[in-house]
Amino acid sequence: MVKFTILAGGYTTFITRLLFQTSPPSLSVVDTYPAGNNVSWLSLSPLNKSVLYGTNENTIGSLLSFTIDKSQAVHEVSSIPSLGNDPAFTASLSDGKQALILNYNTGNGRFVPLSSDLLHFGSPQTITFQAPVNGFSHPHFFTQYNSEVFVSDLGADKIWRLSQETNGTWFVTGYIPQPSGSGPRRVAISGNTIYVLHELFNSLSEQIIPASRFSTADPTIKTLLTTPPGVNTTNGTYHAAELLFPKPNLLFPQEFLYVSNRDTGIPDPRGDSVAIFATNPLRFVTQVYTGLDQIRGMELGGPNNEYLIAAGLTDGGVAVFERIDGGASLKLLARNTEAVSQDRSTFIWLT
Template identity: 40%
Template sequence: MQHTILVGSYSSEITALEFDTSTSPPTLSVSASFPTGKNPSWISPHPSDKSLLVAGNEVPDGKIQLFKFDQAQKTLELLGERPSGGADPAHILVLEDEIIVANYTGGTVQVVPLTLDPPSLGTPSQVFQLTGTSVNTTRQESSHPHQAVLHLEGHEVLVPDLGADKILRFAKENGKWVIKGSVDITPGAGPRHIVIYENKLYTVGELDNTLIVHEFPALPEEPRHITTLPTVRPPREADPAMIPAANILAPPTPTFPTPFIYVTNRNDPHPEGDSIAIYSLSSPDEASPGGVTLVNEVHTGMKHARGLAIGGPDDKYLIIGGVHGGGIKVFERTKGGASLKEVAKLEGVEKPTGFVWL
């Protein structure tokens, strides 16, 4: 079986890969490359039409671009573009009829209407200028929104602000997004990426190398801190140069009945390169408050690993790339998801940053 994976990058192109699991071992190859704006570092598909994709140009005069991908013909058509509403769009959330952009350096969150018939971008309808700061005067001198995540159960969009040590809670009122509250994070932690699972919020602290867990009821209830775990396994300690870069949730499947969270540790000085911290989510007990346990740390050979993504049949595989070296690798999830085994590698794709399984 062949799987198509799109790759965002710190270059000026999006690359299409073919991951073939019919061979032994599986193979990973480039099927096409497409010119784009500069630094299409994050790619997000439309929730109900995976052929529609939005990429962010992570540059000072940030843009978002809407594309149509033809998987059979391996073509990528630019349908339109708009200013992102601030410098360095780091993350894009695509909803059914609008797009929410988190502009890291600009400190803004912008909403752009999206039409599907025909697919097109509207005029930006809302821009929020965030104004937070926190204790790290080098990295938290101003707001730095780093992600936007839909919380379906709570009818919210959550935006971690690395510069303010807060996660903002957006909800709709009279058809417009408004900020309805926030989650306070440990001062100096620098919330970067989050996942939500079974009314718990899991936050990666970029600046203190932690995974922070909150009980997370729907608005207007307030969250409650449960526990904070390191992103490296004791007795090893995080090097000051290390930065947790991304986290993803692997929900239960028939093959992997236990849910896991995977977190990348970029700039790891370990001789085997950047690592992936693997957390098991199970029933809480005294030894693991909140039911989350750091069960493994797998070194990848990557240098400056950023995004990673899970896909394939029953979410069997994980793909990751190194911006400064190590190529792109696919790992098979083993031991029920608690470990990873490298099964395919590809060199030559320039500065990969993010991945989308189609």
């Protein structure tokens, strides 16, 4: 039997600590910790796994830092305004020296220097993304590509490319264009290939990253729908949400992408699905129905990323699945439907 601690944030005033036990499989609530209102995203420092960052996704947003003590309890340490509305994502950059928080409803973000203890915040730099004509910028996620930061903008239909000057200032150097109205929400990168999850088109695209930051040519190689067969995607009620792309390992040598679908209109009695895709070339593998309604957050964990946890914001609680068939499918192991486990939108695996 192996036990894993999982921290979960969401649209409540606390972070929940969950305990997942592998044999017999079970998922239980251990404790909750105050974290401000709507702590909707959590991320660990790459330099210290006892340091946690989070967002308060509010009209007056904020970035928070926490410590995780030896008993795995969570304690808030510091906070700083995000200077924008509804920050839905934050993470430390790979060097661990600064964090970036993105304000979904004001089209801007802040690069925030981190102190030597990683828990306190220096003087931030605000960066603003250009809104489309008669539209809005909605930066939703970022990842790094070599020395650049890529920001997916769901409102502007662009993947912004950011670079850093020698004085440390970040600036927009270009963008990767996306189909108008597609709503790029999440991205994942392998070599010079970028996979883009489009929320509003319910699609996953395989694209080549343009060598030139000024290229506006269509980079798309292939695009596939993420929704289950027979779903009407034209009524605006079905939306892709999360994208996971674990690195291959000895247990799972083949690349797979995992996409959460969320039905915001007419629920499927089987619950929302997780669509699984293989790469080289990009191809659809299967849909796994989860018994969850409104999947917003999911995350992989375990020594070989062999487990996937996901939550339904409106029904179904929180569930842990095992990756099976070499990663080509998922098997339900445990579910928790306690009220305190509801409204979870982000997860961190600790052990």
